[in-house]
Amino acid sequence: xxxxxxxxxxxxxxVIVYNTNEQRMPVNSGExxxxxxxxxxxxxxxxxxxxxxxxxxxxxxxxxxSLIELSEDQKVHKFRLEEHLSKxxxxxxxxxxxxxxxxxxxxxxxxxxxxxxxxxxxxxxTMGKWMMRNTxxxxxxxxxxxxxELNEMVFIADCLNPVCAFLFSNSPFKEGKxxxxxxxxxxxxxxxxxxxxKNLIDHGIRDSSRLLDSYxxxxxxxxxxxxxxxxxxxxxxxxxILDRLTNLDKRGELRDEDINSSLHQIFTxxxxxxxxxxxxxxxxxxxxxxxxxxxxxxxxxxxxxxxxILAETSTWSYEDRIKFNNASLSLDGNALTVKxxxxxxxxxxxxxxxxxxxxxxxxxxxxxxEKFFKIVAEKGPFSxxxxxx
Numbered sequence: 541x542x543x544x545x546x547x548x549x550x551x552x553x554x555v556i557v558y559n560t561n562e563q564r565m566p567v568n569s570g571e572x573x574x575x576x577x578x579x580x581x582x583x584x585x586x587x588x589x590x591x592x593x594x595x596x597x598x599x600x601x602x603x604x605x606s607l608i609e610l611s612e613d614q615k616v617h618k619f620r621l622e623e624h625l626s627k628x629x630x631x632x633x634x635x636x637x638x639x640x641x642x643x644x645x646x647x648x649x650x651x652x653x654x655x656x657x658x659x660x661x662x663x664x665x666t667m668g669k670w671m672m673r674n675t676x677x678x679x680x681x682x683x684x685x686x687x688x689e690l691n692e693m694v695f696i697a698d699c700l701n702p703v704c705a706f707l708f709s710n711s712p713f714k715e716g717k718x719x720x721x722x723x724x725x726x727x728x729x730x731x732x733x734x735x736x737x738k739n740l741i742d743h744g745i746r747d748s749s750r751l752l753d754s755y756x757x758x759x760x761x762x763x764x765x766x767x768x769x770x771x772x773x774x775x776x777x778x779x780x781i782l783d784r785l786t787n788l789d790k791r792g793e794l795r796d797e798d799i800n801s802s803l804h805q806i807f808t809x810x811x812x813x814x815x816x817x818x819x820x821x822x823x824x825x826x827x828x829x830x831x832x833x834x835x836x837x838x839x840x841x842x843x844x845x846x847x848x849i850l851a852e853t854s855t856w857s858y859e860d861r862i863k864f865n866n867a868s869l870s871l872d873g874n875a876l877t878v879k880x881x882x883x884x885x886x887x888x889x890x891x892x893x894x895x896x897x898x899x900x901x902x903x904x905x906x907x908x909x910e911k912f913f914k915i916v917a918e919k920g921p922f923s924x925x926x927x928x929x
Contacts, residue, residue, distance in 0.1 A: 547683045548603035551833050554596045554676035556633040567595030567649045572834045573628045592671030593654040594646045607905040610828050636725040638674035638821025646673040652774040656766045666730040667731040675725050676823035680836045682816040692850050695748035697810035701820045701854040703870035703890045708821035708832050712926040725822045735762050737807045765805050793837045795840035834909035838894030845897035
């Protein structure tokens with residue numbers, strides 16, 4: 541926990557990269573310039589870069605009190621990345637799902653952790669290959685000031701994932717074909733791993749009371765995929781996360797790194813690490829990378845807005861929430877959802893509250909979401925807009 545005056549927001553931005561032959565940039569070192577080479581170059585001047593399993597480049601921002609400050613960081617990152625890409629004849633693909641290639645056409649990074657994850661996800665879902673190799677997103681990280689605040693923020697984020705999935709859908713094509721109304725990235729994540737993905741309500745966490753305790757109970761039952769030994773080497777692991785941590789604790793060897801390793805093996809749409817991580821947005825179009833950061837900041841961090849949303853979502857029935865989550869697999873704004881109201885009604889209602897929350901913060905941050913929200917409200921999500929070209 542942090543004090544209110546030190547509460548900050550961060551983001552992680554992923555992007556798919558192509559070469560000049562319109563092929564995916566190779567992820568592993570070889571004859572041609574690769575993702576490993578690119579990240580190594582980027583890290584010479586800025587540490588906050590890493591490589592996702594299919595070669596997607598991820599930038600992790602510093603944590604900031606103001607989204608305006610964070611936006612300036614993002615602009616610097618974008619300039620630096622584009623400079624490195626131009627030098628190596630590479631280009632960014634601004635979609636949440638790889639538009640051309642199947643996962644079989646994309647190599648996996650040569651790291652033991654991801655090999656083990658790939659094998660595990662084959663057993664517990666049908667689209668783990670797509671998730672690891674062919675998706676990109678923006679994730680938002682929030683500090684919290686109390687357990688009560690954490691419980692409320694995580695519960696609301698779980699309830700509002702369908703709104704996020706609709707507003708920030710930016711995946712118009714798959715294997716060269718139009719997605720039509722399929723909300724592709726959300727579908728992929730829904731089918732990636734039944735034990736460690738989906739929404740928290742799918743794992744029995746239905747309300748904000750004792751949410752942190754319920755979350756801990758849930759993750760301890762999840763099978764452990766990998767472990768990191770004392771030399772920093774990744775190895776396969778058997779049993780549950782609870783088995784692994786209990787055994788270490790009995791031997792007096794349990795470290796913070798072991799707990800963090802376990803927390804990173806959960807991929808629900810909102811998850812708890814040292815901070816709250818909200819994961820439901822596609823990688824937005826160029827120029828709108830801050831829009832999902834602003835949306836979630838507006839609905840989660842301003843106390844009066846969060847209380848209003850909590851009062852509403854706490855009245856939602858289990859059946860309505862499941863209906864809402866199922867609706868988010870499509871981009872049909874007319875689908876009937878919670879309390880018999882259209883999907884589009886809730887998208888608009890929460891979008892307006894996000895803007896109000898940003899204005900109440902008094903930092904001028906609403907400019908990072910207002911334009912984006914107006915475009916989506918008038919023309920639909922970018923996934924649909926781009927298919928009309």
